[in-house]
Amino acid sequence: MSSINTPLTGEDATKSMSTRETIHSYPRFLWKALGVATDGSWLFYGWMTLLTAIALVGANAWAVQVRDGMVLTNMSDHVSWGLYIANFTFCVGLAAGGVMMVIPAYLYDDEEMHHLVIIGEAVAIAAILMSTLSVVVDLGRPDRFWHLMPIIGKFNWPMSMLTWDIIVLNGYLVINVHIVGYLLYMQYLGKRPNPWWYVPFVFLSILWAISIHTVTAFLYCGLGGRPFWNTALLAPRFLASAFVSGPAFILIVLRAIRMTSDWKWSPRPARTLIQIIRISMAINLLMLVSELFTLFYTGSGHAASAKYLFFGSHGASGLVVWIWTAIGLNIAGTILFFTPAALRRGNLRILACVLCIAGIWIEKGMGLVIPGFIPSTLHEVVEYAPSLVEWKITAGIWAFGMLVLTILVKLIEAIHAKRLSPSNSHAL
Amino acid sequence: MTTNPATHLPVLDNQPNSRRGFMKACGATLGLAAWATALKPLTEWAADMNVDEFLQKHYRELKPDEKQAIFRRLEADCKAEHGVDVKIADPQPNDGVQFAYALNLSICIGCRKCAEACSIENNHDRKTNNSYIRVFEMEMGGIDFEKGDATYDHPVPQPDKFYMPVQCQQCENAPCVKACPIEATWQEKDGIVVVDYNWCIGCRYCEAACPYHARRFNWEKPTIPAEEINPNQGYLSNRIRPQGVMEKCTFCLHRTREGRMPACLEACPTGARVFGNILDPQSEIRWVIENKRTFVLKEELGTKPRFYYFFDE
Ligand code: SF4
Ligand code: SF4
Numbered sequence: 001m002s003s004i005n006t007p008l009t010g011e012d013a014t015k016s017m018s019t020r021e022t023i024h025s026y027p028r029f030l031w032k033a034l035g036v037a038t039d040g041s042w043l044f045y046g047w048m049t050l051l052t053a054i055a056l057v058g059a060n061a062w063a064v065q066v067r068d069g070m071v072l073t074n075m076s077d078h079v080s081w082g083l084y085i086a087n088f089t090f091c092v093g094l095a096a097g098g099v100m101m102v103i104p105a106y107l108y109d110d111e112e113m114h115h116l117v118i119i120g121e122a123v124a125i126a127a128i129l130m131s132t133l134s135v136v137v138d139l140g141r142p143d144r145f146w147h148l149m150p151i152i153g154k155f156n157w158p159m160s161m162l163t164w165d166i167i168v169l170n171g172y173l174v175i176n177v178h179i180v181g182y183l184l185y186m187q188y189l190g191k192r193p194n195p196w197w198y199v200p201f202v203f204l205s206i207l208w209a210i211s212i213h214t215v216t217a218f219l220y221c222g223l224g225g226r227p228f229w230n231t232a233l234l235a236p237r238f239l240a241s242a243f244v245s246g247p248a249f250i251l252i253v254l255r256a257i258r259m260t261s262d263w264k265w266s267p268r269p270a271r272t273l274i275q276i277i278r279i280s281m282a283i284n285l286l287m288l289v290s291e292l293f294t295l296f297y298t299g300s301g302h303a304a305s306a307k308y309l310f311f312g313s314h315g316a317s318g319l320v321v322w323i324w325t326a327i328g329l330n331i332a333g334t335i336l337f338f339t340p341a342a343l344r345r346g347n348l349r350i351l352a353c354v355l356c357i358a359g360i361w362i363e364k365g366m367g368l369v370i371p372g373f374i375p376s377t378l379h380e381v382v383e384y385a386p387s388l389v390e391w392k393i394t395a396g397i398w399a400f401g402m403l404v405l406t407i408l409v410k411l412i413e414a415i416h417a418k419r420l421s422p423s424n425s426h427a428l
Numbered sequence: 429m430t431t432n433p434a435t436h437l438p439v440l441d442n443q444p445n446s447r448r449g450f451m452k453a454c455g456a457t458l459g460l461a462a463w464a465t466a467l468k469p470l471t472e473w474a475a476d477m478n479v480d481e482f483l484q485k486h487y488r489e490l491k492p493d494e495k496q497a498i499f500r501r502l503e504a505d506c507k508a509e510h511g512v513d514v515k516i517a518d519p520q521p522n523d524g525v526q527f528a529y530a531l532n533l534s535i536c537i538g539c540r541k542c543a544e545a546c547s548i549e550n551n552h553d554r555k556t557n558n559s560y561i562r563v564f565e566m567e568m569g570g571i572d573f574e575k576g577d578a579t580y581d582h583p584v585p586q587p588d589k590f591y592m593p594v595q596c597q598q599c600e601n602a603p604c605v606k607a608c609p610i611e612a613t614w615q616e617k618d619g620i621v622v623v624d625y626n627w628c629i630g631c632r633y634c635e636a637a638c639p640y641h642a643r644r645f646n647w648e649k650p651t652i653p654a655e656e657i658n659p660n661q662g663y664l665s666n667r668i669r670p671q672g673v674m675e676k677c678t679f680c681l682h683r684t685r686e687g688r689m690p691a692c693l694e695a696c697p698t699g700a701r702v703f704g705n706i707l708d709p710q711s712e713i714r715w716v717i718e719n720k721r722t723f724v725l726k727e728e729l730g731t732k733p734r735f736y737y738f739f740d741e
Contacts, residue, residue, distance in 0.1 A: 038452050052459065060466035067473035069648030069671045070630070077644050080635040140630020140645065140672025143474075143482060147610045147629055154611045154627070162609035162633050225603060225639025225727045249728050279551045304574065378564065378594060379573035 020321045022189065025422060029188055036414045037407045040118040043260070044051040048406065059394010061389045063135050069139055072389045072427045078382035079373040083390040084138040086365030087397065090245070091131035092216045093238060093364055095172065097246010098124030099209040104272050114267050115416075119257075120250050121180045122408040123138045124209070128173045130401035137393050158210055179406070187415050189422060203278045214240045218374065228305035228372045237287050238364070243280035245360045247273040248333075249352035253348055253409060261413050271343055281356065286329075308381065318383040319374070325369045329359030442445075454503075456625075486611065487664070489719055498626075499663060506657075506668065514659040514665055515662075516737040519616035519685035528619075528706040528735065530716045531593060534740040536700040538563055538584040538591030545695030547682060549660050550666040553650035560677035561595045561692060562641065571725075595692070596621065596677035597725060597733030598640035605675075607637035613674065619734050620679050622664040628673040635674065639726050643676045679703070 040048075049073040050218055065072050075082045101120035105113035136142055147153040147165060157163040179201050217235035224230065257263055295306045307313045312320050333355030341348045375381045386394075414420040429618065437596050439637040484490075484498065499516040506514045543561040552558040564576035576592070602621050605614055612628035615621050635643040649671040661667040662682030669675050684703070693701040704713035716722065722736035 027527070038455075039448070052462075056462055056466045059463065059647075060469070064472075067469040070645070071648035075647070077635065077641070080632045080645060135631075137632065140674075141628065141670075143628070144629045144686035145475070147486075147612070147627060156609050156611045159606050160633070161608045162607065162631065166609065179522075219633075223603065223607070223637050224731075225637065225726070286627070372636070375574075376641050377639045378578070379464045379576060380578055 005008065013149060022191075024402070025189070026185065027389065029185055032420055033411050034418050037410055040410070043261075044406075044410075048319035049402065051403045051406070052397035055396050055403065058393045061396065062393035064143060065137070065389055065393065072387060074390065076382060076384070078376045078380060079384035080371060080372065081138070081369055082384055082396055083366070083386040084134050086369045087361075087394050088131045088134035088138070088364045089216060089238075089369060090361045091127045091134060091401075092169070092212055093360070094245050094249055095124045095127035095131060095169075096213040096239070096242040097123075097249065098127060098243070099175075099206055100243060100247045100273065100276055101200075101250060101269070102202055102206055104276075106199070106206075110269075112266055113272065115265060116269050118180055118183055118412055119253055119409065120246070121176045121205075121404060122412060123246070123250055123253060124176045124205075125173065125408065126401045126405035128169055129404055130397050132169065132173075133214075133397045134394075135401065137397070148228040163221050164215050165219055168208065168215050172205070172208050172212050175201050175208060179205065184411060184415055188420055210239065212215065213242050220368075223372075226372045227375050229368075231291065233287055233291055237284065237291075240280050240284040240287060241360045241364055244277050244284060244356050245364075247277050248356045251353050252350060252357075253405070257343075257409060257413060259418070263413055263416055267343070267345065269346070270284075270349075274337060274342055274349075277356070278334075278337050281337065284332065284372040285334065304375055305371040306380070308374050310344065313375075314381045316374075316381045316383050318385055318398070319366065322362050326359045326362035326367055329355045330363065333359055343427065359421065376405055448463045457588075457741075464648060476565060481626065484626050486627050488614075493664075497507070502663075502667065506726075510652075510654045510657060512654050512657045512659060514657065514661050516661050516663055518663045519618070519682060521616045522685060523617075524704045524707055525618045527598070527599075528704065528713050528717070528736065528740060529679065529719075529734065530702040530713055530722060530736040532700045532702070532740065533590055533592060533696045533737055536563075536593065536696075537698055538565055538580070538589075539697065541695045542593055542692035542701070543696055545691040546677070547657055549654065549659070549683075549691035551650070551652055551668045553646070553648075554653065554656070555651050558644060558650075560644065563595050564594060564689050565589050571723075574626035580674045592737070593692075594640060594642070594725070595735070596638075596679075597731065597735040598679060600734060601730060603637040603639065603729075603731060604634035604643065607633045610632065613676075618681075618683075618685070620681050621676065622678055622681070623674050623676060624664065625667070625669050625673045625675065630672040630674065633722050639729055639731060643674055644673060646671050646673055663694050700705065 008210055049262045073082060098120045101117050105117045137143070148155070150157075155163055157167070179198050183193055183212065184196050184290070214235045217238045220226070220229035222235045223230065251270060254270060292306075292310075295303050304313065308316065309319050309323050311317070333352050335356065336342055336348060338350035341346070342352055343349075370384055374383065438673050439489045478499075479503065482521075485494070485695070486494075490498070495518060498563060499518065502516050503514055506512055540561075541565060543559040545558065546552070546561050547554075547559040552560075552562065562572065562578045564574070564578050565580045565584075565586065566589060567575040568590060571581065598615075598619055598621055600615075600619065602615060609613075609631065610629060613621060613623045613634055630645065632645055634688065635645060646669050650669055652668065657668070658666060662678070665678040665680065680688075684690055690701075690703055693703050702712050702716050704711035706713055706717065708714060716738065717736060720738040721741065722738040724733040724736060
């Protein structure tokens with residue numbers, strides 16, 4: 001990585017460090033990192049307080065839900081998964097999309113990308129935490145969580161697709177935490193990272209990113225009784241939309257860093273990301289059209305849910321507004337991304353990102369999970385819209401994810417700016 | 429600023445005793461207090477849980493004496509909570525028995541007596557009028573659930589309609605069993621698919637997997653008036669379920685494994701229901717399957733239901 005190749009101030013001091021010292025100074029690194037993470041401007045404190053407040057509201061709503069039962073959600077035996085699993089699906093995509101910066105950086109050896117790659121990994125870490133939390137809050141008995149652990153619990157592997165998902169998600173988290181932790185620590189020490197310690201993991205994380213989203217798609221399309229999910233296009237569509245939401249999210253994070261720090265980089269990495277978004281969004285919309293065509297032209301068992309989703313059926317039309325909003329947002333976002341203005345640093349680019357993220361959040365969440373249950377397996381039409389408790393908990397999960405992301409990004413920035421190094425005892 | 433870190437106490441930071449360090453410490457304390465308050469409902473919920481229950485192993489790993497201890501504990505819990513003496517038994521599958529069910533659609537009149545009996549027998553939540561059976565009013569001429577209606581509210585039977593009760597099909601190749609990430613639901617030797625209510629984590633993946641809308645989730649603690657509690661309970665079947673777990677029809681295994689008939693069959697006024705051991709050549713169920721043109725629901729899914737439907741020719 002070029003940022004690491006450039007000599008850092010602390011390099012001379014630490015060159016002679018032995019492996020033992022390297023390991024021993026790790027607690028100090030964590031301690032200093034804590035200092036940096038809790039230091040900042042009033043804007044930073046305001047932001048963190050806001051996020052904490054939302055996370056607290058969510059935590060309280062969850063505690064009440066555990067005590068009084070899932071009856072506080074609007075889910076039912078007919079629509080037995082709702083906002084939580086919808087949000088889970090989106091977050092898995094976001095996590096997979098986090099590696100979008102990794103691919104150009106390592107496969108094509110894009111120098112500039114190397115600086116920023118670690119930000120994509122940080123997004124992936126936050127997104128995996130959010131998806132895990134989304135599953136935990138969906139459990140009726142979170143106290144029995146340990147039943148899910150291999151060996152002490154009873155892990156129905158390889159039969160259950162859910163166990164595969166648990167494995168790949170945790171694996172992905174571990175890989176990314178390792179890469180981010182190792183690179184940051186080496187950069188902090190002013191040492192050159194040993195490629196053997198991270199490059200294989202980077203390639204592994206690329207493969208793994210694809211696997212987390214594919215396995216999550218299998219979670220749905222493996223269910224024969226739910227024709228809406230029974231499409232071979234599900235996994236590819238998941239990936240295509242992940243390749244939009246991930247980079248779009250990273251673009252927003254990059255903008256936030258530029259606005260709040262002195263870290264500078266050329267417009268090239270963002271352009272690469274926008275190219276990825278353009279292609280993926282076009283593929284995503286194309287697959288949507290071909291899916292709609294087979295659904296409505298050929299017509300199949302599949303069609304009942306799709307009909308409900310897009311046009312409503314049996315007098316019920318709860319999802320129609322959602323899905324057309326999503327399609328509207330996606331198309332608007334895509335058009336903006338294709339304008340030359342998107343390649344410049346401006347608000348238009350951020351707007352395009354927000355539109356696409358919101359559009360995909362609805363499409364991959366509410367628009368994908370809920371219609372699988374409507375009509376039910378015995379063709380009853382029972383509708384669903386999230387309850388206040390579900391919104392609170394979901395907002396809380398996002399706030400928590402953003403807290404984690406803010407701290408990670410702050411550390412990355414501080415280490416880059418050399419405010420956090422062994423010789424610098426003081427986190428300004 | 430370049431102060432020597434060693435001269436300062438490491439309070440959250442290697443900073444001098446600045447105002448900021450103090451503020452941080454205050455912030456951290458306040459933050460912790462806020463989290464404790466937000467999560468307080470959890471302690472109220474944990475109050476009526478005990479360690480034994482929390483650490484209980486999977487049903488199939490329990491030794492006989494451990495099982496007995498659990499059954500006695502559940503009985504005591506029920507006594508304490510509802511003031512009712514119940515008996516929790518655990519009848520095992522019998523060798524040489526494979527249960528199957530058949531339903532004669534030509535004579536079912538859609539009275540929902542079976543659904544009602546199920547509710548009472550299985551200690552279902554009374555607030556929601558829960559039952560493992562849903563009866564569909566169907567249009568003559570085919571099995572088309574799209575034209576079916578499970579919420580009809582008029583005198584039955586209606587002309588030009590037929591009635592189709594649906595409950596767990598006890599699939600031989602059960603998608604719900606495959607889906608469960610923790611083996612909280614499995615198929616017993618006699619073909620009945622059961623749930624260990626003390627092991628299920630309530631993820632509802634099995635409910636999404638079931639093609640017959642056969643599973644029910646305990647969205648809250650079931651409520652049953654004490655005088656309506658059925659005291660003859662099975663650990664894997666009709667005992668009162670805890671909040672937040674999955675439940676399903678068990679062909680009344682606490683009755684049928686002891687030679688009785690399921691509650692829904694006994695309640696049926698028309699005799700539309702036939703139940704028995706398919707391995708017994710003398711059984712009525714065997715006769716129906718051999719002599720009637722039976723069919724199963726959604727055969728194309730390969731679930732191999734043990735629940736058959738037929739019309740009189
Ligand atoms: S009908 Fe549903 S619950 Fe019953 S065994 Fe089949 S899949 Fe499982
Ligand atoms: S709800 Fe319970 S029985 Fe169903 S899949 Fe989840 S853990 Fe298994």
